[in-house]
Amino acid sequence: MAGAVEVQHTALTLTDHLPVLQVAIPFLAAPLIVLVGNRTFAWVLSFVASALALVISFLLLMAVYDGGYISYALGGWEPPWGIEYRVDAANALILFLISAIGTVVLPFAYPSVKAELKTTSHTLFYACYMLCFTGLLGVVVTGDAFNVFVFLEISSLSTYVLIAVGAERDKRALTAAYDYLIMGTIGATFFVIGIGFLYIATGTLNMADMSDRIADQGSNRAVRAGFAFIIVGMGLKVAMYPLHLWLPKAYTFAPSAVTIFLSATATKAAIYVLLRFMFTVYKPEFVFETNTSLLVFMPLAVIAMFSASFVAAFQVNFKRMLAYSSVAQVGYMLLGIALLNQTGLTATMVHMFNHGITKALLFMGAGAMFYYTGSAFYDKLGGLGRKMPITGACILIGGLSLIGVPGTAGFVSKWILVQAAFENGWWPVAIAIVLSSLLAVVYVWRAVEVLYLTPPAKNSTAKEAPLMMLIPMIILAGSCVYFGIFTDLPLGASETAANVLMNGTNGELLR
Amino acid sequence: MIDTFSAIYLSMLLPLLAMVGNLIFADRANLRDGFTFACAVATFGAVLIVLANEGSAITQEVSLVEVFPGVDIAFNVEPLGLMFALIASGLWILTHIYGIGYMRGNNEDHHARFFAYFCIAISSVMGIAFASNMFTLFLFYEILTISTYPLVAHKGNKDSVDGARVYLGILIGTSIALQLTAIIWTYALTGTLDFTEGGIMEGKVAGWLAPILLALYAFGIGKAALMPFHKWLPAAMVAPTPVSALLHAVAVVKAGVFTMLKVGVYIFGIDYLAQTGASEWLMWLAAYSIIAASVIAMMQQNLKRRLAYSTVSQLSYITLGMALATSMGALGGGMHIAMHAMGKITLFMCAGAIYVKYHKTEIYQLKGLGRAMPITFAAFFVGSLSIIGLPPLGGSWSKFLLMMGAADTGHVVIIGVLMLSSLLNVAYLLPIVARAFFLPATGDTPTSYNEAPLFCWLPPAITAVGCIILFFYAGYIQEFLMPMVGG
Numbered sequence: 001m002a003g004a005v006e007v008q009h010t011a012l013t014l015t016d017h018l019p020v021l022q023v024a025i026p027f028l029a030a031p032l033i034v035l036v037g038n039r040t041f042a043w044v045l046s047f048v049a050s051a052l053a054l055v056i057s058f059l060l061l062m063a064v065y066d067g068g069y070i071s072y073a074l075g076g077w078e079p080p081w082g083i084e085y086r087v088d089a090a091n092a093l094i095l096f097l098i099s100a101i102g103t104v105v106l107p108f109a110y111p112s113v114k115a116e117l118k119t120t121s122h123t124l125f126y127a128c129y130m131l132c133f134t135g136l137l138g139v140v141v142t143g144d145a146f147n148v149f150v151f152l153e154i155s156s157l158s159t160y161v162l163i164a165v166g167a168e169r170d171k172r173a174l175t176a177a178y179d180y181l182i183m184g185t186i187g188a189t190f191f192v193i194g195i196g197f198l199y200i201a202t203g204t205l206n207m208a209d210m211s212d213r214i215a216d217q218g219s220n221r222a223v224r225a226g227f228a229f230i231i232v233g234m235g236l237k238v239a240m241y242p243l244h245l246w247l248p249k250a251y252t253f254a255p256s257a258v259t260i261f262l263s264a265t266a267t268k269a270a271i272y273v274l275l276r277f278m279f280t281v282y283k284p285e286f287v288f289e290t291n292t293s294l295l296v297f298m299p300l301a302v303i304a305m306f307s308a309s310f311v312a313a314f315q316v317n318f319k320r321m322l323a324y325s326s327v328a329q330v331g332y333m334l335l336g337i338a339l340l341n342q343t344g345l346t347a348t349m350v351h352m353f354n355h356g357i358t359k360a361l362l363f364m365g366a367g368a369m370f371y372y373t374g375s376a377f378y379d380k381l382g383g384l385g386r387k388m389p390i391t392g393a394c395i396l397i398g399g400l401s402l403i404g405v406p407g408t409a410g411f412v413s414k415w416i417l418v419q420a421a422f423e424n425g426w427w428p429v430a431i432a433i434v435l436s437s438l439l440a441v442v443y444v445w446r447a448v449e450v451l452y453l454t455p456p457a458k459n460s461t462a463k464e465a466p467l468m469m470l471i472p473m474i475i476l477a478g479s480c481v482y483f484g485i486f487t488d489l490p491l492g493a494s495e496t497a498a499n500v501l502m503n504g505t506n507g508e509l510l511r
Numbered sequence: 512m513i514d515t516f517s518a519i520y521l522s523m524l525l526p527l528l529a530m531v532g533n534l535i536f537a538d539r540a541n542l543r544d545g546f547t548f549a550c551a552v553a554t555f556g557a558v559l560i561v562l563a564n565e566g567s568a569i570t571q572e573v574s575l576v577e578v579f580p581g582v583d584i585a586f587n588v589e590p591l592g593l594m595f596a597l598i599a600s601g602l603w604i605l606t607h608i609y610g611i612g613y614m615r616g617n618n619e620d621h622h623a624r625f626f627a628y629f630c631i632a633i634s635s636v637m638g639i640a641f642a643s644n645m646f647t648l649f650l651f652y653e654i655l656t657i658s659t660y661p662l663v664a665h666k667g668n669k670d671s672v673d674g675a676r677v678y679l680g681i682l683i684g685t686s687i688a689l690q691l692t693a694i695i696w697t698y699a700l701t702g703t704l705d706f707t708e709g710g711i712m713e714g715k716v717a718g719w720l721a722p723i724l725l726a727l728y729a730f731g732i733g734k735a736a737l738m739p740f741h742k743w744l745p746a747a748m749v750a751p752t753p754v755s756a757l758l759h760a761v762a763v764v765k766a767g768v769f770t771m772l773k774v775g776v777y778i779f780g781i782d783y784l785a786q787t788g789a790s791e792w793l794m795w796l797a798a799y800s801i802i803a804a805s806v807i808a809m810m811q812q813n814l815k816r817r818l819a820y821s822t823v824s825q826l827s828y829i830t831l832g833m834a835l836a837t838s839m840g841a842l843g844g845g846m847h848i849a850m851h852a853m854g855k856i857t858l859f860m861c862a863g864a865i866y867v868k869y870h871k872t873e874i875y876q877l878k879g880l881g882r883a884m885p886i887t888f889a890a891f892f893v894g895s896l897s898i899i900g901l902p903p904l905g906g907s908w909s910k911f912l913l914m915m916g917a918a919d920t921g922h923v924v925i926i927g928v929l930m931l932s933s934l935l936n937v938a939y940l941l942p943i944v945a946r947a948f949f950l951p952a953t954g955d956t957p958t959s960y961n962e963a964p965l966f967c968w969l970p971p972a973i974t975a976v977g978c979i980i981l982f983f984y985a986g987y988i989q990e991f992l993m994p995m996v997g998g
Binding site: 406419 | 691
């Protein structure tokens with residue numbers, strides 16, 4: 001039997017290597033960009049690499065859409081000894097989200113980066129961007145606990161740099177990057193300590209293997225301590241309330257293109273890791289986890305939904321408002337986890353996807369306006385919706401999706417989440433969800449009034465954004481509406497993913 | 512012949528085509544408005560085709576796309592919805608003519624934008640009318656809210672921005688916080704959202720939960736303007752009058768009470784409501800709303816605000832009809848949608864005509880104006896009588912049916928409420944007419960014939976005649992609506 005598997009691997013069909021190519025292509029692009037050192041080439045190569053990653057992730061998603069998983073042994077070293085890349089519906093959807101956003105941001109980034117950064121740093125910017133992209137993909141694709149940490153660090157370190165380059169326009173980006181550096185490092189440290197505990201208890205780093213061995217451990221304290229460390233560590237990266245303080249600053253002061261990319265992907269990758277550890281490595285039956293969900297996740301999620309939305313309603317800076325809204329939206333995702341039922345997990349998965357495209361769209365709108373005004377403060381954005389009609393319309397669609405108006409992507413996830421709450425009989429939570437979305441109406445409509453009903457600033461030179469910016473925005477706005485009506489792709493994959501996570505049934509090994 | 516479902520899709524797509532036309536021909540006023548007119552006529556034609564094909568039958572649903580498992584965007588034909596579609600698309604033609612006269616006569620800005628949003632609103636009304644499940648209805652309900660927001664904020668001054676904020680705040684707020692909760696809860700309990708004869712709740716929803724769910728629906732359907740969520744309607748009066756006339760006397764508010772009837776008849780089921788007594792409280796609240804809004808209307812000096820509060824009161828008639836939980840009440844409520852639409856649009860178009868010609872908005876300014884605008888005020892008089900419910904005008908029949916429904920259930924007090932309300936209607940509507948015809952003109956009011964532009968007085972004159980015609984065809988409407996209650 002072993003022989004047969006060996007033959008397949010040596011046969012070297014390209015599809016067999018998709019899981020590793022997913023990470024390897026952008027990873028190799030990064031040093032190549034630095035070596036060649038040409039601005040235009042850097043952009044072209046980034047775009048090609050991320051487009052290839054998008055194609056790969058789509059193929060992977062289609063392969064595991066109906067269930068089952070793909071296991072890839074890195075370097076031919078069989079798991080659990082070697083590093084295993086393991087793709088199932090849960091991470092394939094997130095891989096698809098990350099690579100789709102990574103690709104669609106790049107055309108936008110071209111004019112935006114030109115306007116916001118000095119020319120000498122463009123090449124390095126794209127190299128960093130590719131590293132960050134690689135890191136996030138790696139975190140999601142790998143089935144090895146320590147490998148998660150390695151990729152997490154790759155993405156985090158490059159993120160610190162990407163945020164810090166915002167200092168060319170606003171020096172506060174430096175403190176924002178520094179804050180995130182400290183918080184992110186604490187988070188990563190906690191996470192690696194947690195993995196250390198698990199390694200002590202189980203003697204393995206392969207997540208599937210770890211899972212089997214934890215089941216035999218009973219209520220081992222090392223296993224519990226490991227769980228706590230991992231949750232807190234990832235909680236920091238997720239921006240789980242009240243560990244979210246780094247996020248608003250980082251999103252506000254980073255260059256527009258960076259904010260767009262991070263807002264749609266970084267927290268999502270972290271939530272995925274949380275899901276993987278809570279539902280695959282540990283099982284939902286693990287009593288400690290049930291209590292954590294009920295007594296920690298649920299209240300914190302509800303507080304985040306209200307308090308962060310409330311704070312968002314008082315912001316006078318468009319980007320900062322969106323950042324606080326992200327903290328609130330993370331609350332919805334955590335609430336889906338806290339419900340500990342399959343519908344709840346479906347809601348979390350589908351909301352990661354839907355919120356990803358929605359928030360990317362809104363930050364793009366902010367970036368397009370920043371392109372002309374050099375500011376995201378409301379008093380500078382007055383009347384821009386009329387001067388930039390397409391950008392304005394895109395922001396409006398994104399805003400409606402953020403509120404969760406029917407016919408948009410945001411509605412789908414909210415519907416599933418409320419339904420999951422009713423399934424558990426938690427009707428006060430269901431009511432909390434809809435009430436908190438009223439706050440979203442407030443903060444979105446404040447922006448809409450600024451964009452459409454305030455008179456434009458005198459001598460404003462703003463006009464419609466360049467085509468390179470408009471096309472990504474139109475694609476994302478179209479997706480917000482498309483996935484609000486044709487829910488097959490995200491919802492179907494999310495349902496499969498929730499089934500995999502909740503019941504621990506991986507299904508058959510596909511290849 | 513075009514088949515039924517093509518006609519339904521046409522009725523939704525033609526207004527959108529008109530919207531596109533408005534954007535393309537934005538600067539060519541006559542072409543633009545003519546094109547919209549043609550689309551309006553065609554939309555009405557499409558709805559007539561549906562009528563010719565299906566009559567008052569309830570058809571199977573046809574699904575466009577499945578959004579969630581068991582929840583589709585789907586349409587069907589059903590008498591109440593068909594009647595609503597006929598009213599909205601028919602009156603759109605008249606309102607469009609009126610709107611041209613009003614917007615030009617009044618030198619308003621941004622005509623193309625105005626008519627474009629108007630078209631989206633009409634399209635979503637068609638979606639509401641033909642929706643075959645609660646999800647589809649809710650989808651178009653929200654599109655209607657959002658597309659009418661820019662119409663309310665049209666003038667862009669502080670008053671209209673504030674008014675629009677109240678408008679959107681209440682309508683979006685109630686629908687997202689209450690109605691959506693109710694819909695998902697219903698889905699979680701029954702596993703379906705399809706409009707079904709006899710309702711879907713029987714045997715699946717405990718009796719004690721029914722009043723709570725009904726409350727979530729009744730307050731969540733903010734467009735029905737049930738007190739205390741009625742403030743958006745007077746706030747919306749800052750909009751140009753064509754909006755007040757078609758949308759805030761017909762399309763938007765009727766979409767609200769239409770949803771209310773649909774929920775009562777096809778989600779809860781009249782028998783289920785009667786068995787559980789779930790709607791008893793709603794009946795009393797609607798009765799209170801009828802009287803209270805009429806009293807507030809009497810105290811309004813601004814003509815459009817008085818008419819708005821009158822609408823709040825009249826809408827509660829329809830909610831009351833559903834809450835009575837008898838087939839007679841539901842029929843009366845359904846018929847009142849048509850009767851009130853015809854009467855109230857007349858009144859609003861008259862108010863707008865007065866504003867276009869003489870820029871008068873307050874009731875005390877109307878002294879003696881009847882001699883200058885005899886047609887407008889005659890139409891206003893006929894519309895008033897229909898709202899009051901006097902024969903030979905349409906409004907008398909729906910009130911009659913509602914009273915029959917109240918008598919069926921033995922609620923004598925409700926009969927009293929309906930009669931008192933008619934008296935209050937007399938008290939706040941007829942003095943306006945009397946003031947215009949019998950008091951001497953003062954100030955700059957002309958004493959000789961000097962009517963509003965043709966496009967402004969002709970449409971209300973036509974709808975006033977419509978009020979009279981409806982009186983003689985009420986029997987047909989009742990028969991037409993019968994399948995709704997299984998008769």
